[in-house]
Amino acid sequence: MLEIVDLHVSVGGTPILKGLDLRVPRGEVHAIMGPNGAGKSTLAYVLAGKEGYERTRGDIRWDGKDLLSLAPEQRAIAGIFLAFQYPVEIPGVNNAYFLRTAVNLKRKARGEPELDAVEFLRAARERLRLIGSDDGLLQRGLNEGFSGGEKKRNEILQMLMLEPELAILDETDSGLDIDALRLVASGVNALRSPERAFLVITHYQRLLEHIVPDRVHVLAEGRIVASGGPDLAQRLEREGYGWLAERRRASEALG
Amino acid sequence: MIAPLLQGFLDEFERLEAAMPGYEQAWLRQLRRDRLDAFVTSGLPGRREEAWKYTPLKGLEQRAFALPRGSALPPPLPPPLDAVRHRLVFVDGRFAPESSRLPADAEIEFLPLSEVFRNHDAAARFRIARLMGSGEDALDHLNAALATDGLLLRVPAGRSVREPVHLVYLGSKQSSGRAWHLRGLIELEGGARLRIVEHFYDGGEEAELSSVINEIQLAADAELELVRFQDMGARSILLSRTRLQVEARGRLRITAIDRGGELVRSEWLTTLRGREAHGDIAGVARLRGRQHADQVVEVRHLERDTSAEVRFRGVAEDQSRAVFTGTLHVAPGASGAETRLSSRNLLLSPQAEVDTRPVLEIHHDEVVAAHGATVGQLDPEALFYLRSRGFSETMARAILIGAFLEEISIRLPEPRFAEWVSSRMGLDHPLPWGGEKT
Ligand SMILES: Nc1ncnc2c1ncn2[C@@H]1O[C@H](COP(=O)(O)OP(=O)(O)OP(=O)(O)O)[C@@H](O)[C@H]1O
Ligand SMILES: [Mg+2]
Numbered sequence: 001m002l003e004i005v006d007l008h009v010s011v012g013g014t015p016i017l018k019g020l021d022l023r024v025p026r027g028e029v030h031a032i033m034g035p036n037g038a039g040k041s042t043l044a045y046v047l048a049g050k051e052g053y054e055r056t057r058g059d060i061r062w063d064g065k066d067l068l069s070l071a072p073e074q075r076a077i078a079g080i081f082l083a084f085q086y087p088v089e090i091p092g093v094n095n096a097y098f099l100r101t102a103v104n105l106k107r108k109a110r111g112e113p114e115l116d117a118v119e120f121l122r123a124a125r126e127r128l129r130l131i132g133s134d135d136g137l138l139q140r141g142l143n144e145g146f147s148g149g150e151k152k153r154n155e156i157l158q159m160l161m162l163e164p165e166l167a168i169l170d171e172t173d174s175g176l177d178i179d180a181l182r183l184v185a186s187g188v189n190a191l192r193s194p195e196r197a198f199l200v201i202t203h204y205q206r207l208l209e210h211i212v213p214d215r216v217h218v219l220a221e222g223r224i225v226a227s228g229g230p231d232l233a234q235r236l237e238r239e240g241y242g243w244l245a246e247r248r249r250a251s252e253a254l255g
Numbered sequence: 256m257i258a259p260l261l262q263g264f265l266d267e268f269e270r271l272e273a274a275m276p277g278y279e280q281a282w283l284r285q286l287r288r289d290r291l292d293a294f295v296t297s298g299l300p301g302r303r304e305e306a307w308k309y310t311p312l313k314g315l316e317q318r319a320f321a322l323p324r325g326s327a328l329p330p331p332l333p334p335p336l337d338a339v340r341h342r343l344v345f346v347d348g349r350f351a352p353e354s355s356r357l358p359a360d361a362e363i364e365f366l367p368l369s370e371v372f373r374n375h376d377a378a379a380r381f382r383i384a385r386l387m388g389s390g391e392d393a394l395d396h397l398n399a400a401l402a403t404d405g406l407l408l409r410v411p412a413g414r415s416v417r418e419p420v421h422l423v424y425l426g427s428k429q430s431s432g433r434a435w436h437l438r439g440l441i442e443l444e445g446g447a448r449l450r451i452v453e454h455f456y457d458g459g460e461e462a463e464l465s466s467v468i469n470e471i472q473l474a475a476d477a478e479l480e481l482v483r484f485q486d487m488g489a490r491s492i493l494l495s496r497t498r499l500q501v502e503a504r505g506r507l508r509i510t511a512i513d514r515g516g517e518l519v520r521s522e523w524l525t526t527l528r529g530r531e532a533h534g535d536i537a538g539v540a541r542l543r544g545r546q547h548a549d550q551v552v553e554v555r556h557l558e559r560d561t562s563a564e565v566r567f568r569g570v571a572e573d574q575s576r577a578v579f580t581g582t583l584h585v586a587p588g589a590s591g592a593e594t595r596l597s598s599r600n601l602l603l604s605p606q607a608e609v610d611t612r613p614v615l616e617i618h619h620d621e622v623v624a625a626h627g628a629t630v631g632q633l634d635p636e637a638l639f640y641l642r643s644r645g646f647s648e649t650m651a652r653a654i655l656i657g658a659f660l661e662e663i664s665i666r667l668p669e670p671r672f673a674e675w676v677s678s679r680m681g682l683d684h685p686l687p688w689g690g691e692k693t
Pocket of ligand 2: 040041085
C-alpha cells in the first residue's frame with residue numbers, strides 16, 4: 001500500500017505540492033488527472049526520488065516504510081517504477097545492455113539467478129510482442145533518436161521486464177497513436193495483479209477506457225481536490241476542470 | 256647555481272657516457288655532448304613558453320633522477336599482451352630481447368637502436384644521425400643526449416603486415432627516481448600497411464621520469480593505424496612526442512588514450528606533406544586524483560586536398576587537470592584541404608580543471624575548416640533516469656562516462672584489449688566498451 005499524508009514539496013524554493021493525501025492499496029489502479037502545471041509530474045518524481053524536490057512536510061510510506069529515506073536505485077530495487085513523461089535520450093548506451101543490466105540488478109537483489117543474453121532476449125521479445133513492437137529498438141542507443149511513441153513503448157517494455165510492485169505512469173498515453181494506446185494499455189493490464197499498485201497520470205479519458213481504474217483523483221494546485229470512480233473521468237472529459245474550481249470556491253465561501 | 260635536475264643529468268652522463276652504446280663513434284659522442292649542453296643551457300620550459308603554458312616543467316628542475324644501470328627484469332606483462340605474435344618490449348629505456356618476439360615471417364625490418372649505434376654502415380649512419388639530430392627544444396635535446404636505445408622499424412614497399420605490432424614501453428620501478436629515454440624511427444615505404452599498439456606502463460608506484468620520442472614516416476600510399484594505451488604509475492612523469500610525416504595519399508589513424516601517470520605530455524605532431532594525405536587523430540584523457548595530462552595535436556597541411564579529423568575527449572575527476580591544445584595549420588599552397596577538430600570534455604568535480612585550446616592557422620581561402628570545444632558535466636537527468644532503473648550512482652556515472660567516450664573507444668582493435676582498457680579506466684561494463692562494432 002502506498003500512503004501519502006499531507007505532502008508538501010518545494011522545487012527551487014517554490015511550493016508545488018501543498019498538502020497532498022493519497023492512498024493506493026496493492027491490487028488497485030488509481031488515475032490522476034489535473035490541469036497542466038498542477039504538480040502531477042512533481043508527485044511522480046518525488047515518488048521515484050529525483051533530486052531537487054524538497055519535502056517540507058508530510059510523509060510517503062510504501063508498505064509502512066519511509067520511502068523518502070531511500071535513494072532512487074533503492075526504490076527501484078524495492079519495486080517502484082516510473083514511466084517518464086519525457087524519457088531521457090542516452091546515446092552510446094545500448095538499449096538491450098541497459099535493460100538486461102537493470103533486470104539483473106533487481107534479480108540479484110532478490111537472490112534470483114541473472115538472465116544471460118539469450119534468456120534476456122527471449123523474455124524481451126515476448127514482452128515486445130505484447131506491445132506490438134519488434135526488437136529493433138533493443139539494438140539502438142537508449143532512447144536515442146526514438147520517436148515520441150517509441151520512447152513511450154520503451155518505457156512500457158522496461159516496466160514489463162522489471163515487473164514493479166508500484167508503477168507510476170506519467171502521461172504514457174500522450175504521443176501514442178490509437179493502436180499503440182491500445183497495445184500499451186494491454187501491456188499494463190497484463191501486469192495487473194493483486195500484488196501490484198498502479199498510479200496512472202493522464203489527461204485523457206480514452207486511456208481509462210482501456211485501463212479501467214479503481215479510483216480517479218483530480219490533482220489541482222498541489223492537492224487532491226476530488227476523488228471518485230471511473231465516471232469522474234468521464235465528467236472531466238465532458239466539462240473540463242472549471243466546475244471543480246467553482247465548487248471549491250463555493251465551499252470555501254461557505255466554510 | 257645549476258638546478259639539481261640539470262646537475263644530476265650532467266653527473267650521470269659523465270659517469271655513464273663511456274658505457275653508452277656507440278661511445279666509440281666520435282660523431283655520436285660529439286652529438287650527445289652537444290645536445291646535453293644545449294639542454295643544460297635551455298633548461299626545462301617554464302610558464303612563459305606558450306607551448307608549455309599549462310604544463311610548466313620548471314618545477315621538476317628541483318628534483319634529481321638517476322639513469323638506469325644494468326638491465327632490469329621486466330614486470331609481468333598485462334594479460335592482453337600474452338597471446339600477441341609481434342611484440343617489442345623496452346624496459347627502463349632498453350630493448351628487452353627476452354620479452355620480445357618478432358618472427359621472421361612478419362616481414363618487418365627491426366633493429367634496436369643500441370645495436371645500430373655500435374655498428375652501422377654509411378646509410379644507417381645517415382638515418383640515425385638525422386634521427387638523433389632532429390628537434391630543437393629542451394625535450395628533444397634531453398632525449399637525444401640520454402636515449403641509449405629505441406627502435407628502428409621499417410616495413411618494405413607494398414607489404415601489408417596483418418598482425419599488429421605491439422610496442423611495450425615500461426618502467427621496472429626497481430628503484431625510485433629513475434629516468435629513462437627512448438628514441439625511435441618507424442618507416443613505412445610506399446604502399447606499406449602496418450598496425451601498431453603502444454603500451455606504456457610500470458611495475459610500481461615509484462617516482463620516475465621518462466621521455467619517448469618517435470619519428471614515423473609514411474611514404475606515398477602507406478597506411479598506419481596506431482593505438483596507444485598509456486597506463487603509467489601514479490608517480491610517473493612521461494614526456495612523449497611523436498612526429499608523423501605523411502606523403503601523398505598516405506593514411507594515418509591514431510587513437511591515443513592517456514589514463515595513467517602523475518604528469519604526462521603527449522604530443523602528436525603531424526605533417527601532411529603529399530597530396531591527399533589523410534590524418535585521423537583521436538584521443539582520450541581519463542584523469543583522477545592529482546593527475547595532469549597535456550595532450551598536444553598539431554596537423555600541418557602542406558599540400559592540396561589533404562584532410563584531417565582530430566577528436567579528443569577529456570574526463571577530469573577529483574583534482575586532476577586535463578589540457579588539450581589542437582593546432583590546425585593550412586599552408587598557402589594547400590587548396591582543397593579539409594580540417595576538423597573537436598575537443599569535448601567532462602568535468603566531474605569542482606576541483607578538477609580542463610583547459611582546451613583549439614588553434615586555427617589558415618593561410619588559404621579554398622579550404623574547409625571547423626573546430627569546436629566544449630566543457631560540460633554529466634547530465635543529471637540521465638543520471639536520475641539510470642538510477643530510477645536500479646543502477647547505483649557509481650555505476651550510472653561509469654556508464655555515462657563510457658557513453659561519452661564511446662565514439663573513441665569503439666576504435667580499440669580487439670575485444671580483449673578493449674575490455675582490458677575499459678576495466679583499467681573504471682568503466683568495466685561490457686558495453687558500450689566492446690571493441691569495434693560490426
Ligand atoms: N525545476 C523547477 N523549477 C521551478 N518550477 C518547477 C520546476 N519543475 C516544475 N516546476 C513547476 O512546478 C509546477 C508543476 O509542474 P509539474 O511538471 O509537476 O506539472 P504537471 O501537473 O505534470 O503538468 P503537465 O500536465 O503539463 O505535465 C509547474 O508550475 C512547473 O512550472
Ligand atoms: Mg507532467
